[in-house]
Amino acid sequence: MPKEKEVQNLSEVTVRFAGDSGDGMQLTGSQFSDTTALMGNDLSTLPDYPAEIRAPIGTVYGVSGFQLHFSSSDIHTPGDRPDILVAMNPAAIKKNISELKPGAMIIANIDSFDRKNLQLAKYETNPLEDSSLEGYEVYPVPIGSLTAKALQGTSLSPKEVSRCKNFFALGLMYWLFDRQVDQTVSWIQKKFAKKPEFIEANTNALLAGYNYGENTELFNTRYNVEPAKLPKGTYRSISGNEATALGFLAASVKSKLPLFLGSYPITPASEILQYLSNYKNFGVKTLQAEDEIAGITSAIGAAFAGNLAITTTSGPGLALKTEAIGLALMTELPIVIVDVQRGGPSTGLPTKTEQADLLQAVYGRNGEAPVAVLAASTPSDCFNMAIEASRLAIKYMTPVILLTDGYLANGSEPWKIPHANELPDIPVKFRTEKEGFAPYLRDGNLSRPWVKPGTPGLEHRIGGLEKANISGAVSYDPENHNLMINLRAQKVKNMVNDIPDLTVDGDMEGDILVLGWGGTYGAIKEAVIKAREAGYNVSQAHLKYINPLPKNTEYVLKGFKNVLIPEINLGQLSKIIRSEFLIPVKQLNIVRGLPFRVSDIENKIKEVLGGIA
């Protein structure tokens, strides 16, 4: 008779699923987070892919992890340290043990703790038996054999049965955290529609896991996390890469320009190419080019032909495209270059995150080659910044670099879906008037006319050589070169009057302003909240436009005794702020290929304020 289990209410929980690449931890984690989102919690996820695709089973470098932080209040990061680890094999514990909260729960699939797997995980003795897991709440669960028992009589092979054990674990976690199973049940129906025997097997495994939680004496408490109070509206869970893709699609619709993506497969940006290649019915053209340079140059061709042209890549790709970005800015064509930053330098750490391409984006070209640089702050913010980058590129006839990073790209969060008609139109006006046309005529924003080849009477030539203003004819004239250099720089500076001012959360003056950019927004926000809770007066500001900086930036910074800039690099925004405004700044630089821990920033805030309340 199942004993009545005590239900404990929690404000927030951080869960991590970990197992072999083949164990389907990414699938389990994303199902758990979709269900959690449906139940109204605020959440943030962080997949931790191994570098290999399929490393040999049981090895530590083959461990794939998925971390989910969910809460009844507003949260912004996937959580510093997991409260609970679901470990499908010894290697999963070996890899993740050092990051768990002290006293964290560990649900371990006891079946896989045999000699071979322990050896592969480089354990001399079984951690479940020797006292090495002292201080953790360890729950050994025979997930493998329980799944096999639940699927007796199925037509699946033993190997296929073993592959269902992740649904058992999912079911168990649904019970433990009082989540409904039906969302996953309907998902299984759709996903395995073509293979009914899998539908049955996975559903049974899921329910077996759930019922096991119910009946076993192993667990005596159950947990519940109330829904968060989110603004009214319809939500879905979305990752940064998907939001980026949808943002450009929206920009294409709102500007009535067909979208062209010239790209080349590179981790962690390939998903954007993959998402967009599905939307042929939006007239989207995705060209997987022969290399990164062909990716951007085909996009430049498309921009010249009158399209919303973008190219997506990561650090090494941006390096290869340097010369072509110079061509785009010299020919003053609208193109958006998306850089999903990853651990560098060079090939670096492809599956890890970092923010170390900022100086390359702002300064990294031969000659005076100014380009607008924007940065998204959260996974769903990628949607807005994709639209903003398109708007600025078109309006000012200039290349725009949009920076995101591996953490935003793969992490997901609930997204309040904007209605199509709420999104502002992007005005585009192709020049057709022959009278007085010249390729480098300037309008109020110093933008030159955009002419679609095929327009009779406006035939003209553009190129990488310096050219005379207005006429666009090749010119070596010294004065003209000076004029064009200043004009191209001024055009980017003019955007200052067209972008929002820097907003401050907290007082406009005080002891400390925590200034960040890009993907550190979540960690800084939570750290500031925690510091305030501890009695410190802390203000926060976050930059989404780095070239040009918002026009009130200096004014805001001058209001504070200390400006603290946390960055996942050796101080690149700090360098820009110092050279622009000659203001001393405090730096927090951690370059570990991982997002900031909230505690790192919180401690630094306190340290800067001398630990005084």
Next chain:
Amino acid sequence: MIDNQPKENSQEKIKYTAKDFTSSQDVRWCPGCGDYSILAQVQRTSPDLGFKKENVVWVSGIGCSSRFPYYMDTYGIHGIHGRAPAIATGVKVNNPNLDVWVATGDGDLLSIGGNHFIHACRRNVDIKILLFNNKIYGLTKGQYSPTSEKGKKTKSTPFGSVDFPFNPLSLALGAEATFVARSLDRDPKHLQAIIKRASEHAGTAFIEIYQNCNIFNDGAFELYTEKDTKPDNVVFLEHGKPMIFGKNQDKGIKLEGLNPKVVDLANGEASVNDLWIHDEFDESPARAFILAQFTENENMPLPVGVFRQIKRSTYDKDFHEQIERIKKVKGEGDLKKLLFAGNMWTVN
């Protein structure tokens, strides 16, 4: 969804002249350069290639020949070194109504641009690539290029280059180009005819044009362009015709298995009907490959004309048809449906 091609206005065919295709820019090639003649033949043939002037886009890279777009009164991009075929692919894929032409030199196309060239051929993108082959680097003043003959003495190879050169036509055939031809800068009539054939071809059309650089490689092709040596050293390929050449048309080419041989028609060594009948539309690339290899052995004449032309669907057409097909299947893209998709929940 949005169709960005300008609507085909139905007014009658406007008659162009060469002048219409001449831009206001004064031409800055060195006096005596072969590029002048190629520009002239393009300007003379363009009027009757059946396209609208506003739909023509010339794309080039970096080098002397890449100044070409400035002198054509059409749309044009003077791109960066080696990237013309990639830029042109972007233009064509976007707006298949445009007639996209690439002007490029042997350094621009075969040195830095080699990868983009073989991929454009492989994909059969409907762009016309004119290779101005002068077998030298002109703009950077006289270094050897990937088509310069081995042992060539230049500024960067004062002791003679140690590089085996590319055979541009073999490379194009190796990358499965569907239209491969050669012509000469100093044979205006022939060059005009080949430009016309290329314009009519649906797919990547590659024309190698031997072009004289009179400053750094003067006279490299004299054998094939001077009146007295041309007849004995050039064989004009014509579809369905036997290969005959020579001052008094007394020499021919015979194909024994896979080896071509020059035979004398006058002394009865062979008769006209033993000769190799040129077949431009042969599906297998083998014979075109044999013709391309003529330049590798000196007792064979230089073949000019269309080596091979085969029908294959073009990349840009397939690309567009796929979009149209999916639009029919999935219906026009609806932003609302796009956004409000996947599992959602409402907060109220």
Next chain:
Amino acid sequence: MKVGKEVLELSDVTVRFAGDSGDGMQLTGTQFTNTTALVGNDLSTLPDYPAEIRAPVGTTYGVSGFQLHFSSSDIQTPGDSPDILVAMNPAALKVNVKDLKHNAAIIININSFDARNLKLAGYDTNPLEDGSLEGYNVVQVPLSQQTSKALEDSGLSAKEISRCKNFFALGMMYWLYSRPIEPTLKWIKDKFKDTPLLAAANEKALLAGYYFGENTELFTTRYQVEPAKLPKGIYRNISGNEALAIGFVTASVKSGLPLFLGSYPITPASDILHELSKHKNFGVRTFQAEDEIAAITSAIGAAFSGALAITTTSGPGVALKTEAIGLAVMTELPLIIIDVQRGGPSTGLPTKTEQSDLQQAINGRNGEAPVVVIAACTPADCFNMALEAARLATKYMVPVLYLSDGYIANGSEPWKIPEPDSIPGIEVKFRTEKEGFAPYMRDENLARPWAIPGTAGLEHRIGGLEKSNVSGNVSYDPENHEFMVRLRAQKVKNIENDIPELEVTGDIDADVLVIGWGGTYGSITEAVSRARRNGGRVAQAHFKYLNPFPKNTGEVLNKYKHIICAELNMGQLAKFLKSEYLVDIDSFTKIQGLPFKSSEIEKKIETVIGGYSK
């Protein structure tokens, strides 16, 4: 009857030869320079090539110019504006007249001032008649006609004869500035030894020009410039590109490493490839690759296998090589990337000069990818900085980015040739000891060992992925990544202890300091010395090491109330110094594809000092 010509003593003269691309102005200028150097004057030259190779004869964009500044004292620049212009046709006059000093002399080849050439040059009226050359001292010389008269029986065609008129002009200028004609006569004999007819014709034209100067009434005065007092030694005239090339040959000899150059033709760096291709007998391997990326990656391959590996290019080439430079940073191989800067951005102005690649050099790569950045400041200095680049790259196992520019690359100056054994050796030792070897173990300079393929027992693998220190095996470990990022940065920072401190000259205790970097050294030095001569108090410091900065940079900058930074960009060094030392900098910039005129900088100094306290 030869009338006695008065000889006038001059301290310094700026001469400019200009004519059609086919007129051989570069050759004439170079000959006049070599002879002037032999006479012992200090000098500095500035060729001004047109973008086209051979534009149609008589057009303005086909005009090719050569400027030479020579003096009896120490000079640093090719002169702000010419005292005398030799114009071979109307287009040459049209293009150059606005640069001349207001009372400059203009020697005109009157024979070419016909209607056709005037029209081609864009003149509606003949400048010689319409009063537009008021104030200039115009000398109309029937140069073409005199040349053909002198070469009547030379057996050359009319066209060939006309091509000799530049030697006539040269001869005339030799007379005008009392220069010996023997050096050029010897050069003609050697240069045209296979074409005796041409040799004889050119000699005749040279002599005819010289005697014309002597006999004609057109010239009333003759000029004389005394030899400069240069330090004792043997000199030759050298351009920046040439000095850089033989600098690396010297580094190869001094280090015992075979030199490998991976390069691709690009203006204005191709001459380095041309020069190095000649020195096969030094075991120099020059590889003209299929593209810029193959050029640097082949050099990386050569560095891995033990060569002194360099790759030469200009701005657009460095842009293309960005990813590969990142690979060199990660594999910690000694590779030298030479960027001869040109007008940008993108294709920009290939034959013009600029200093706008500094930010790309220091920040232009994905991730934290620190690279040593140094810059040569004069044509001859390109030799010294080549040795310095080789020393730093091999000692610290780090890529070095060596910045030059079109102005010092093509300009030339007298160079006191160093004795080979006076040049310090570059100590390089390959790791051969098997015991305890690991590819990423560190010595006291944080340099990893250079173990080259072919050494038994030291087989190892390197690559672009992050690796654990010492073992070098691929590692994704967070702590290790942080450690390696900081170690690579520290290794470059430590180099500040191995480079000379920032030297301040002039009035060290003045309030105003004028700074600059790379090729602006000549113009700034001349401007500062002139300002001080006129009573201004000003100090000067010049940067040749841009990353890391010299150790005492902060200390020096903080000593001055007002710092002027003269650059041919929009203030790139100023931005770095502000970011690094939070010191305010008064950016004085010029972006016209041309070097600074020293008068421009002098005027700026004057306004800052508020007129000279006379």
Next chain:
Amino acid sequence: MADQIIETKEIKLTAKDFATDQDVRWCPGCGDYSILAQVQRSFPDLVGIKKENIVWISGIGCSSRFPYYMNTYGFHSIHGRAPAIATGVKVSRPELSVWVAAGDGDLLSIGGNHFIHACRKNVDLKVLLFNNRIYGLTKGQYSPTSEKGKITKTSPYGSVDYPFNPAALALGSNATFVARSLDRDTKHLQEMIRRAAAHKGLAFLEIFQNCSIFNDGAFDILTDKKTKDDNVLVLEHGKPMLFGANKDKGIIMDGAKPKAVEIGEGKHRIEDVLVHDEFDESPLLATLLAHMTDDPSMPTPIGVFRQVTKSTYDGDVEEQITSVTSKKGEGDLEKVLFTGSTWEVN
């Protein structure tokens, strides 16, 4: 100059000597394991090549992890650039034996230009193409060798790209050694590796390699016992081109086009069957063999398509240096510094 490599007593190495301590990280079932094994088994009997003189260079991709698993000098470089880096190594150190490991994306997509130029120049490199007709490391996009219409993550409706025929492309670039083998035909693969090693000049060896995760079974028809005899034509120099379980089918020339026909009474005569000639100077026969994969009715040839010798790029560079040095004498720094018109100041 760099110190001389000291002669050691010729000790016979084993496959184990070529293995490193790194544990191999390819997916279970990947064809790369077999290629690594055959390389490690055939390298010990490479004549006259010392282990320390072997350098493996790779770009980016699954197969580009190869150098980490070979106990020789190795360089895991950047995407597409291996042939260019290898050229730098070989030209600066001709005595080294330089091998390139690259996948179809690495060599033929981003690396296409460096590959065709290495072939053209005949640099003495051994280029092994691990052709699995898919992008593995970036998880399943189509590659330049994927068949047209291939459905992958970036071509959800089927790719519209015509693929390269790698052997034809190499021949179009005048490559002097072109061969093909299969990851699962261990004996044949070892033989091809030895032939490539023995060739003086650029040796291009295409290896059909199964990607068990994203393109599993792409070459089953050529490797499964049941089907391989009827679909694989094993080329041997001087032998007639016969295939089929009991060698009862052969290739004859129908004009300038090859055709597969039945051999035996009442059918075609053995005498008409084309005899393979690996050393034919003209590349035409090899081109026909290369294009057989475009025609489904034809078998897939494996073996050496073509092997011709001509001077190597690195050899010519070396020889030019020695000849110029003998003519002009060893480089004398003094002379170089003091050339041109110099003058004396005293």
